[in-house]
Amino acid sequence: MLFNSFTFLIFLPIVFLLYWFVFQKNLKFQNAFLLLASYVFYGWWDWRFLGLIIASSAIDFWCGLKMSTDDGQQSTADLNQFEIEKGLTTDNRPLKTENWFTGRKRYLAISLIFNLGILAFFKYFNFFIDSAADFILLLGFQPHISTLNLILPVGISFYTFQTLSYSIDVYKGKLKPTKDPIAFFTFVAFFPQLVAGPIERASNLLPQFFKKREFEYQKGSDGMKLILWGLFKKMVIADNCALVVNPIFENYQTASGLELIMGAILFAFQIYGDFSGYSDIAIGVAKLFGFDLMTNFRTPYFSRDIAEFWRRWHISLSTWFRDYLYIPLGGSRVIKAKAIRNIFIVFLVSGFWHGANWTFIVWGGIHAALFIPIFLIGKNRTHLHEGSHLIPSFKEALKMVSTFTLVCIAWVFFRADSVGDAWGYLGGLFKNPLLPRNFAWLGYDIRIALILFLGLEWIGRFQFNWLGRLEGKWYRYPVYLFTGFLIVFWGVFTEAKEFIYFQF
Numbered sequence: 040m041l042f043n044s045f046t047f048l049i050f051l052p053i054v055f056l057l058y059w060f061v062f063q064k065n066l067k068f069q070n071a072f073l074l075l076a077s078y079v080f081y082g083w084w085d086w087r088f089l090g091l092i093i094a095s096s097a098i099d100f101w102c103g104l105k106m107s108t109d110d111g112q113q114s115t116a117d118l119n120q121f122e123i124e125k126g127l128t129t130d131n132r133p134l135k136t137e138n139w140f141t142g143r144k145r146y147l148a149i150s151l152i153f154n155l156g157i158l159a160f161f162k163y164f165n166f167f168i169d170s171a172a173d174f175i176l177l178l179g180f181q182p183h184i185s186t187l188n189l190i191l192p193v194g195i196s197f198y199t200f201q202t203l204s205y206s207i208d209v210y211k212g213k214l215k216p217t218k219d220p221i222a223f224f225t226f227v228a229f230f231p232q233l234v235a236g237p238i239e240r241a242s243n244l245l246p247q248f249f250k251k252r253e254f255e256y257q258k259g260s261d262g263m264k265l266i267l268w269g270l271f272k273k274m275v276i277a278d279n280c281a282l283v284v285n286p287i288f289e290n291y292q293t294a295s296g297l298e299l300i301m302g303a304i305l306f307a308f309q310i311y312g313d314f315s316g317y318s319d320i321a322i323g324v325a326k327l328f329g330f331d332l333m334t335n336f337r338t339p340y341f342s343r344d345i346a347e348f349w350r351r352w353h354i355s356l357s358t359w360f361r362d363y364l365y366i367p368l369g370g371s372r373v374i375k376a377k378a379i380r381n382i383f384i385v386f387l388v389s390g391f392w393h394g395a396n397w398t399f400i401v402w403g404g405i406h407a408a409l410f411i412p413i414f415l416i417g418k419n420r421t422h423l424h425e426g427s428h429l430i431p432s433f434k435e436a437l438k439m440v441s442t443f444t445l446v447c448i449a450w451v452f453f454r455a456d457s458v459g460d461a462w463g464y465l466g467g468l469f470k471n472p473l474l475p476r477n478f479a480w481l482g483y484d485i486r487i488a489l490i491l492f493l494g495l496e497w498i499g500r501f502q503f504n505w506l507g508r509l510e511g512k513w514y515r516y517p518v519y520l521f522t523g524f525l526i527v528f529w530g531v532f533t534e535a536k537e538f539i540y541f542q543f
Contacts, residue, residue: 040083041537042320043273050080055327059254070221070248073328077230081194088192091157096227098153099202102146103209103216103223143210150206154199161191163395194234196392200359202227205241207363214242222248231324235317235538237335237355244332252329264506265323267522272316273538274530276492279485280309281536288454291464299468303447306454308489311340313539314353319504338500340446343438345409346419348446356392360385375415382414383407393453398461402452409445425500484529 040047054076062069082089205226208214217223226245232238287294287302294302318335325332339351349357368381383404390403413419431439448465455461499505506522509515 040080042317042324043270043536046083050076051324051327058328063252063254066249066251067221069252070225073230074221074225074228077225077228077233080230081228081233084193085190091192091195092198092228093224095154095157095199095202096224099150099206099227100217100220100223102150102206104218105146106143106206106209107216147206147210150203154203158195158199161195197236197238198227198233200238200356201241204238204359204363205245208241214245217245219249229325229330231321231328231330232332235314235321236353237318237321237333238359239332239355244330247330254329258326258329261504261507262323262326264519265319265326265504267323267519267526268504268506269316269319269321269323270526270530271522272312272319272492273536274526274532275488276312277309277316277539278313278531278536279488279529280305280312282531283485284309284454288460288464291460291467294467296468296470299464303451303464307340307443307447307450308492310450310453310539311336312492317538338496340443341425341439341497341500342442343422343435344413344418344442345406345445346413347422348442349406349410350423356389360389364388371414378414379411382411386410397458398452398455401458401461402449405449405452409449488525488529 040050054072058069058072058076062072078089081092205214205223209216222245225248226239226241229239229244284302284306287298288306291299291302315336322332322334333355335353335355337351337354339348342348342351365381365385368384369377370381371378373381386403386407387400388403390399390401390406393399393402410419451464452458452461455464495505499508506515506519509518
């Protein structure tokens, strides 16, 4: 079910009314109803894949319980460094060192193997088969390998990472496992953020299912503003950009240099409007039901270097890889060579997370190559705060433009069908830089909308949602109505456009 579809327009108010007026008095019934609504929301796409999300939830719920009830000897996970060095437990018994097949680790291993296994099978099986076939062909042999006709379950990359974070945090002792299956299953399948995030941590979202929820007008009002702005980003910015971007990338061989430049720039706005628009709607819908989700974007295209960009872009994923991959690898608290290795691993894995194509791996490699020089000179944490001036200095503006240009170049690899197409696209920038004979491919509406969008994003960069700045202002309702008017008259309604990150 799509947020920008007529079906969801009917689904949301029905669920909202039943949630607050029928099930409000009993928290367990409220959670159970949310779980049912979430399964209907997900099953609307293809009910057969409900089995995967239910199985993933059941495995991790069981593993969490087993990790808390395992009564074997204390393991290294429970001891401080002094006890480990002495080789004794806290009650002076010999220390039993865990391996992956004993104690609590076995249940963490089960969780990792199951979740990463279904992700690898559905998302990467054919990629590895095709890559192996290409390698065999390169050696001069004729491969006889068949791929499978697999359908990628929507949202699998998101909910597997969400459940994995729960298992890892329980294993590390950062989180107590829940004994309430309804609350846990609802945490995994919570429909506002199920399909494309934000990737929530159990420590933030799961406790909210145990607290009595009363409807708060202010939270509901904030939610509606986020939904409105998210729909503007998606339907006015992203979908209109797509009408220009798709033909340019599909016919890049015959496009002029200026068209290729505009195609790359507009794709940057397309993917940002599309993905951050989804996140805004998800966070807004969650607020309507009394939940707070983490911020996923903070005006990333105003970043002054690549490090700042990654603190502002897809925050829930970048922080997930920081906490569960980068830091366990040693982070930056190791020698420079290992720190560089860790950075490359995180960016390459982040690229590969997005899809089974070498284009995403190259995209991740480009960002690693851009990040490492900043890291080596110790400037990766220079821009931790927004500039306080309404108009940026020339130096700041130059940094923003430079960073945005580098990001756009990397986006070409992200958008292209193959690495060869990406190189061909970039090479075409210098072949024919003349103006196109006809500017019809870029209408006035989208130009005005982009200028308006950038201005509003800049004004509201200190807040999660610029519409929040209007609170208490007499003209707020005309602005809300005008935003809705723009969605109706500038939005793309020819068909419900899927969100880009549904494919990941």
